[in-house]
Amino acid sequence: xxxxxxxxxxxxxxxxxxxxxxxxxxxxxxxxxxxxxxxxxxxxxxxxxxxxxxxxxxxxxxxxxxxxxxxxxxxxxxxxxxxxxxxxxxxxxxxxxxxxxxxxxxxxxxxxxxxxxxxxxxxxxxxxxxxxxxxxxxxxxxxxxxxxxxxxxxxxxxxxxxxxxxxxxxxxxxxxxxxxxxxxxxxxxxxxxxxxxxxxxxxxxxxxxxxxxxxxxxxxxxxxxxxxxxxxxxxxxxxxxxxxxxxxxxxxxxxxxxxxxxxxxxxxxxxxxxxxxxxxxxxxxxx
Amino acid sequence: xxxxxxxxxxxxxxxxxxxxxxxxxxxxxxxxxxxxxxxxxxxxxxxxxxxxxxxxxxxxxxxxxxxxxxxxxxxxxxxxxxxxxxxxxxxxxxxxxxxxxxxxxxxxxxxxxxxxxxxxxxxxxxxxxxxxxxxxxxxxxxxxxxxxxxxxxxxxxxxxxxxxxxxxxxxxxxxxxxxxxxxxxxxxxxxxxxxxxxxxxxxxxxxxxxxxxxxxxxxxxxxxxxxxxxxxxxxxxxxxxxxxxxxxxxxx
Amino acid sequence: xxxxxxxxxxxxxxxxxxxxxxxxxxxxxxxxxxxxxxxxxxxxxxxxxxxxxxxxxxxxxxxxxxxxxxxxxxxxxxxxxxxxxxxxxxxxxxxxxxxxxxxxxxxxxxxxxxxxxxxxxxxxxxxxxxxxxxxxxxxxxxxxxxxxxxxxxxxxxxxxxxxxxxxxxxxxxxxxxxxxxxxxxxxxxxxxxxxxxxxxxxxxxxxxxxxxxxxxxxxxxxxxxxxxxxxxxxxxxxxxxxxxxxxxxxxxxxxxxxxxxxxxxxxxxxxxxxxxxxxxxxx
Numbered sequence: 001x002x003x004x005x006x007x008x009x010x011x012x013x014x015x016x017x018x019x020x021x022x023x024x025x026x027x028x029x030x031x032x033x034x035x036x037x038x039x040x041x042x043x044x045x046x047x048x049x050x051x052x053x054x055x056x057x058x059x060x061x062x063x064x065x066x067x068x069x070x071x072x073x074x075x076x077x078x079x080x081x082x083x084x085x086x087x088x089x090x091x092x093x094x095x096x097x098x099x100x101x102x103x104x105x106x107x108x109x110x111x112x113x114x115x116x117x118x119x120x121x122x123x124x125x126x127x128x129x130x131x132x133x134x135x136x137x138x139x140x141x142x143x144x145x146x147x148x149x150x151x152x153x154x155x156x157x158x159x160x161x162x163x164x165x166x167x168x169x170x171x172x173x174x175x176x177x178x179x180x181x182x183x184x185x186x187x188x189x190x191x192x193x194x195x196x197x198x199x200x201x202x203x204x205x206x207x208x209x210x211x212x213x214x215x216x217x218x219x220x221x222x223x224x225x226x227x228x229x230x231x232x233x234x235x236x237x238x239x240x241x242x243x244x245x246x247x248x249x250x251x252x253x254x255x256x257x258x259x260x261x262x263x264x265x266x267x268x269x270x271x272x273x274x275x276x277x278x279x280x281x282x283x284x285x286x287x
Numbered sequence: 288x289x290x291x292x293x294x295x296x297x298x299x300x301x302x303x304x305x306x307x308x309x310x311x312x313x314x315x316x317x318x319x320x321x322x323x324x325x326x327x328x329x330x331x332x333x334x335x336x337x338x339x340x341x342x343x344x345x346x347x348x349x350x351x352x353x354x355x356x357x358x359x360x361x362x363x364x365x366x367x368x369x370x371x372x373x374x375x376x377x378x379x380x381x382x383x384x385x386x387x388x389x390x391x392x393x394x395x396x397x398x399x400x401x402x403x404x405x406x407x408x409x410x411x412x413x414x415x416x417x418x419x420x421x422x423x424x425x426x427x428x429x430x431x432x433x434x435x436x437x438x439x440x441x442x443x444x445x446x447x448x449x450x451x452x453x454x455x456x457x458x459x460x461x462x463x464x465x466x467x468x469x470x471x472x473x474x475x476x477x478x479x480x481x482x483x484x485x486x487x488x489x490x491x492x493x494x495x496x497x498x499x500x501x502x503x504x505x506x507x508x509x510x511x512x513x514x515x516x517x518x519x520x521x522x523x524x525x526x527x528x529x530x531x532x533x534x535x536x537x538x539x
Numbered sequence: 540x541x542x543x544x545x546x547x548x549x550x551x552x553x554x555x556x557x558x559x560x561x562x563x564x565x566x567x568x569x570x571x572x573x574x575x576x577x578x579x580x581x582x583x584x585x586x587x588x589x590x591x592x593x594x595x596x597x598x599x600x601x602x603x604x605x606x607x608x609x610x611x612x613x614x615x616x617x618x619x620x621x622x623x624x625x626x627x628x629x630x631x632x633x634x635x636x637x638x639x640x641x642x643x644x645x646x647x648x649x650x651x652x653x654x655x656x657x658x659x660x661x662x663x664x665x666x667x668x669x670x671x672x673x674x675x676x677x678x679x680x681x682x683x684x685x686x687x688x689x690x691x692x693x694x695x696x697x698x699x700x701x702x703x704x705x706x707x708x709x710x711x712x713x714x715x716x717x718x719x720x721x722x723x724x725x726x727x728x729x730x731x732x733x734x735x736x737x738x739x740x741x742x743x744x745x746x747x748x749x750x751x752x753x754x755x756x757x758x759x760x761x762x763x764x765x766x767x768x769x770x771x772x773x774x775x776x777x778x779x780x781x782x783x784x785x786x787x788x789x790x791x792x793x794x795x796x797x798x799x800x801x802x803x804x805x806x807x808x809x810x811x812x813x814x815x816x817x818x819x820x821x822x
Contacts, residue, residue: 002401002714006716009716010716012623013624013626013630014627014631016624016627017626017641018627019620019686021641021644023644023686024648026659026663027656027683031655031662033662084558085558085561086562088557088559089561092552092558092559093559096552096555097559105563108566108567109562109566111803111806112562114803115566115744115803116744116745116798116799116802117653118744118773118774118777119798119799122795125780125781126791153565184545184548186544186551186552187548216654216747217747217777221781241652241747244655245657248750249750261658262658265658268654268655269651272647272650276643276647277647280642280643346702346705346706368709369712369713372710372711373712381703383703383706386704386722386725386726395708395713395721396711396712399711399721445707449710
């Protein structure tokens with residue numbers, strides 16, 4: 001009787017153990033199920049590289065190039081801002097900050113990670129957007145740049161915490177060796193710690209960027225949502241994620257538009273999959 | 288004199304951890320109601336030997352075993368592991384109380400084996416604590432956390448915990464390595480008393496301890512059994528030079 | 540020309556400090572602004588009344604309730620699966636191809652964009668299982684989304700229980716499951732709890748996954764069953780910030796404050812539990 005109970009429990013544990021695989025596969029399958037139907041109407045290349053996104057015109061034009069470029073532009077901007085600041089902050093916390101302020105800083109980073117994206121989007125709307133509008137004398141502050149700045153803040157907690165872990169896990173002996181040779185602290189950081197932690201830092205950067213590409217709400221609220229090929233970072237853009245979020249509500253289930261939004265989901269899933277697998281490989285190489 | 292009953296029979300036992308062989312072609316018998324001391328330098332396979340007897344080495348993922356270990360004629364690798372470990376208790380190198388109260392530590396084993404009757408559990412726990420010479424010291428504080436006991440008390444608690452399950456064999460893995468001389472003496476006393484009822488295998492780094500309590504002593508070196516014999520014989524007239532060298536403290 | 544290493548160190552450290560401040564100061568500012576501007580909106584009516592006048596007045600009670608339903612639904616689904624999955628990874632799986640794939644799957648699950656979860660929930664729960672836009676669909680979607688958080692933190696908690704406890708328990712003849720149930724789990728509870736609460740916080744703040752699976756634009760009454768739609772705080776904040784013109788700033792800030800407070804409160808509890816038990820650890 002006891003044996004039977006344990007047998008059942010252990011099988012249950014095994015099933016739950018592989019549940020994550022199951023869910024990843026399930027997500028992909030259902031995206032495919034709904035998304036692939038699009039290609040009965042539109043050729044994959046036309047979809048990916050078509051220059052106009054007019055989903056409700058007749059017939060609908062479903063080219064997502066403007067959206068891809070919008071996502072790229074915003075992501076690039078966010079990366080330029082968040083990588084130096086995030087890695088710098090990670091170095092500061094891991095190496096320079098005194099023990100007591102270290103805890104406070106870490107709590108601050110965790111706090112930032114915990115703020116819901118819709119709240120960050122709201123704050124961006126009421127503070128950053130008018131600021132950028134006035135700063136650059138623009139007709140609207142809802143621009144790619146606003147999105148980049150806000151998204152940089154969402155990427156930073158990821159970058160800081162993973163990069164800090166990577167720096168922290170460099171064996172102490174490396175550092176002591178460098179000190180023993182008379183290197184300054186900064187030389188040690190630059191010549192010894194950063195190279196030793198490089199694959200972890202790379203993973204941190206990638207996961208941060210993954211976070212940015214997938215981010216939806218803040219971006220939808222502050223980038224202006226113009227589905228045109230962006231001309232400048234000070235112009236409104238629309239990202240892949242925002243398109244799904246903004247339009248799925250109106251898309252009729254089973255319409256081309258509906259399928260197209262799922263196809264965008266496939267694109268996003270593949271991007272995030274690629275980023276996460278690569279980042280994971282980087283983290284594993286370290287060990 | 289009646290020939291002593293054989294408890295364990297070990298034939299051509301080999302144990303590997305990955306590519307490294309920890310025990311090499313071991314043949315040995317362990318008699319019932321004896322104390323067998325196992326000595327040898329560190330990494331000589333003593334602890335592995337002990338953990339093979341109760342199959343705790345199976346927790347090591349990359350471990351491989353060949354050969355036979357028989358407990359009263361039955362292959363231990365074919366007995367249900369839980370039943371086997373119920374028969375073969377183990378006391379570890381460091382005092383390792385479970386994060387429970389003193390009483391719950393002692394009662395843990397029997398409860399896991401399905402005993403529900405509270406009075407019976409109480410009786411068993413009291414008996415076990417008495418056998419381990421701990422009852423008088425803890426009888427008024429059974430509900431306290433086991434971590435509040437001193438190191439020596441904790442180790443005797445671990446002995447009591449093992450006894451409560453009702454084993455036939457008790458494996459001691461350097462049980463005094465973390466204890467002061469007085470606590471050590473108490474644990475050794477307990478062992479000598481326990482011999483009447485149980486078969487004891489004692490792995491120790493302390494050669495003098497082996498001499499004090501062992502009926503027979505086995506000397507391991509690099510995974511091989513160099514020799515095993517009556518303790519006074521090993522200590523006065525060892526057959527192998529290496530045994531002599533180790534006992535005299537030349538290496539290890 | 541020779542550079543003075545100490546001067547370049549000074550400059551470098553100053554820049555690193557600047558980077559840190561560039562993160563920390565805005566975080567502080569964000570919180571301060573929301574609290575300062577949102578606090579005047581908070582009163583009993585705001586918390587307990589339904590939205591009125593096209594969501595420009597009244598309260599946000601249905602949104603609070605909706606979020607609570609969703610969050611608890613998500614946990615009800617994710618905690619058992621996540622905990623058992625963590626037990627599998629920490630206690631049963633061996634270092635092999637299978638466990639490698641599982642870990643990779645968890646990493647990916649954590650990295651899937653939240654809006655993709657929304658799509659998935661729509662396709663599977665709303666359309667395929669015909670649950671419709673409902674609390675059930677939303678909770679399940681959120682539950683799958685927070686699964687990686689719960690698995691990862693629970694696994695860490697389980698793995699931090701000393702191996703020696705397991706050995707002692709097994710050496711006494713307890714079975715593997717008994718060992719897990721009576722020794723490993725009780726000592727991992729604080730960590731599991733921390734993970735669960737972090738998961739709750741995450742679920743409470745997410746908008747994209749609930750957009751098409753449950754969230755109602757405006758719903759003046761409370762949901763009656765798990766097959767009903769519901770309002771939710773994050774979606775409500777999105778709606779009154781972007782979709783409804785002429786909403787009083789105060790109402791927006793107030794809603795943001797309630798949402799932020801809810802999420803931060805959960806995180807705070809998680810941090811306190813973690814801190815307390817780290818100090819109290821007996822081994």
